[in-house]
Amino acid sequence: MPFAPVLHAELIKIRSLRSLVGSLAAIVLVTAAFSALASASPEENDPDPLFSAFFGIGFGQIAAIAFGTTAVAAEFRGGALRLTLTATPDRPRWFAAKVVAIALPVLVVGLLTGAVTLLVGKAVLGAAGPTWPQGLRGAVGCDLQLTLMALFAAGLTAVLRSGVATLSVLIPFLLTVSFVIGDMSSGIADFLPDRAGQVALHSAWDGPLGPWSGLAVCALWAAAALLAGAWSVSRRDA
Amino acid sequence: MTSIDVRDLTKEYGARRAVDGLSFSVRPGRVTGFLGPNGAGKSTTMRLVLGLDRPTSGTATIGGRAYAALREPLRRVGALLEAGAAHRSRTARDHLRALAASNRVPGARVDAVLERTGLAEVARRRVGTYSLGMRQRLGIAAALLGDPEVILLDEPANGLDPEGIVWIRTLLRGLAADGRTVLVSSHLMNETASFADHLVVLGRGRLLADTSVRQFIDARVQPEVRVRSADAGVLGELLARHGHDAVRHADGAWTVRHARAEQLGHLLAREGVPVLELAYREGTLEQAYLDLTAAEAEFSTQPQEV
Numbered sequence: 001m002p003f004a005p006v007l008h009a010e011l012i013k014i015r016s017l018r019s020l021v022g023s024l025a026a027i028v029l030v031t032a033a034f035s036a037l038a039s040a041s042p043e044e045n046d047p048d049p050l051f052s053a054f055f056g057i058g059f060g061q062i063a064a065i066a067f068g069t070t071a072v073a074a075e076f077r078g079g080a081l082r083l084t085l086t087a088t089p090d091r092p093r094w095f096a097a098k099v100v101a102i103a104l105p106v107l108v109v110g111l112l113t114g115a116v117t118l119l120v121g122k123a124v125l126g127a128a129g130p131t132w133p134q135g136l137r138g139a140v141g142c143d144l145q146l147t148l149m150a151l152f153a154a155g156l157t158a159v160l161r162s163g164v165a166t167l168s169v170l171i172p173f174l175l176t177v178s179f180v181i182g183d184m185s186s187g188i189a190d191f192l193p194d195r196a197g198q199v200a201l202h203s204a205w206d207g208p209l210g211p212w213s214g215l216a217v218c219a220l221w222a223a224a225a226l227l228a229g230a231w232s233v234s235r236r237d238a
Numbered sequence: 239m240t241s242i243d244v245r246d247l248t249k250e251y252g253a254r255r256a257v258d259g260l261s262f263s264v265r266p267g268r269v270t271g272f273l274g275p276n277g278a279g280k281s282t283t284m285r286l287v288l289g290l291d292r293p294t295s296g297t298a299t300i301g302g303r304a305y306a307a308l309r310e311p312l313r314r315v316g317a318l319l320e321a322g323a324a325h326r327s328r329t330a331r332d333h334l335r336a337l338a339a340s341n342r343v344p345g346a347r348v349d350a351v352l353e354r355t356g357l358a359e360v361a362r363r364r365v366g367t368y369s370l371g372m373r374q375r376l377g378i379a380a381a382l383l384g385d386p387e388v389i390l391l392d393e394p395a396n397g398l399d400p401e402g403i404v405w406i407r408t409l410l411r412g413l414a415a416d417g418r419t420v421l422v423s424s425h426l427m428n429e430t431a432s433f434a435d436h437l438v439v440l441g442r443g444r445l446l447a448d449t450s451v452r453q454f455i456d457a458r459v460q461p462e463v464r465v466r467s468a469d470a471g472v473l474g475e476l477l478a479r480h481g482h483d484a485v486r487h488a489d490g491a492w493t494v495r496h497a498r499a500e501q502l503g504h505l506l507a508r509e510g511v512p513v514l515e516l517a518y519r520e521g522t523l524e525q526a527y528l529d530l531t532a533a534e535a536e537f538s539t540q541p542q543e544v
Contacts, residue, residue: 005339005341005342008339008340009336009337009340010336012336012339013325013332016329016333016336017327017328019327074325077325078324079319080324080325082288082290082319082320082323083319083323083324083380085289085290086290086305086312086315086317086319087311087340089289089305089311090306237285237290237291238285238290238291
């Protein structure tokens with residue numbers, strides 16, 4: 001079977017669910033709003049100008065995760081996957097189409113989020129804000145980070161076959177683990193997907209990962225989750 | 239035309255054999271009823287035919303090819319497995335549009351099947367607002383979407399109102415008359431008798447019968463004649479004298495087994511016995527089915543839904 005019709009079908013599925021469109025809108029709104037709030041009341045001691053502008057990504061990525069999770073979880077309800085796979089029996093191809101259909105809208109919305117957040121951050125922070133080269137790197141990093149987190153969640157959902165299970169693993173993980181060890185620059189934590197990716201949103205870094213190597217680590221996490229998801233979808237009875 | 243061929247099909251879930259060495263064919267041009275109590279393996283067999291589950295051994299093919307090898311399968315095979323397959327927050331139209339897009343089925347087919355299943359007016363409503371019967375119709379619409387020559391429907395009459403039952407009966411007869419291959423599972427006997435030409439009966443994952451509906455009934459249920467006269471006693475003696483196997487009812491009527499109405503009518507006229515009632519009663523699919531399953535010792539020991 002050719003790929004384009006399967007991708008078309010998956011894009012229709014995403015466009016036709018309000019909750020998914022809502023999650024995409026929430027990525028922009030939540031990221032920009034929390035960033036603006038953080039910028040308006042900056043930390044006292046030597047704030048990182050770029051991360052002050054992009055502080056809201058910690059919340060925006062939850063919307064991105066919700067998007068990736070919901071898009072895949074919808075297939076695991078009420079026998080939906082069986083109907084999908086009767087239409088597209090080539091399971092790896094179907095899963096690839098699903099992944100692209102998730103990545104494309106998040107890439108577009110993520111870029112918009114990066115741009116809006118940067119503009120708002122620069123406006124609020126003024127002279128304390130990031131420079132343009134830093135800011136552009138941040139905007140692109142923000143876009144990629146959101147996309148990778150959505151894909152990471154999508155892969156995990158395909159393995160766990162449940163949106164509730166995925167969100168109850170990921171949300172506490174992101175909210176507690178990352179926040180609790182957030183200030184400690186301990187070795188292992190730097191390689192967790194969200195921490196690694198967010199190096200790209202800092203003006204300066206002192207850990208083992210730089211902005212691009214950090215995003216690469218995050219991409220490895222997403223790729224591992226997606227491969228596990230593809231394997232799970234292909235091997236198990238539907 | 240295209241047949242469904244199941245050969246030595248076995249599916250084990252852990253230690254349990256859901257399908258056990260099953261072989262049968264579903265031929266085009268007729269409706270094949272797929273019968274058996276819940277848990278007999280009907281749905282599992284359908285999932286195996288559709289390549290959704292992996293058989294432990296054996297094969298299931300459509301037109302000689304495995305389902306997964308079909309190019310744009312919705313154009314060849316349509317299936318209804320679960321009425322809940324459509325997302326509750328999506329409209330029926332969007333649900334079908336996505337399915338159609340995946341197999342490059344023209345968009346006009348979406349409106350055609352919505353029309354055919356009586357959902358055209360509610361097509362832009364979200365599926366969550368639908369009754370079970372409407373969701374069932376949407377599942378049937380999805381099965382018909384690609385104008386397929388092979389159609390598998392799992393319990394399509396579930397949740398349909400009486401009007402819907404008549405509708406699906408006509409639909410199934412029409413699909414078979416077009417020369418399509420139609421396999422319809424059910425646990426409702428009288429319903430199945432009203433649309434099926436042929437039967438495949440399962441019990442505990444094994445094949446119990448693969449025969450025409452007529453033969454299935456005739457082989458298991460003797461036709462009977464019900465006869466009533468003014469004097470039940472006289473009638474009883476007469477029947478006994480002529481060697482008929484007759485049972486008396488509380489209302490004074492007799493049921494005569496292994497007899498034909500013409501035969502008894504002539505006899506009673508000759509003997510001058512006034513006849514108040516004389517009726518030939520054919521065996522029903524339900525009787526034949528119960529006879530078959532009672533013969534299966536395994537089944538007779540446990541309650542089952544029929």
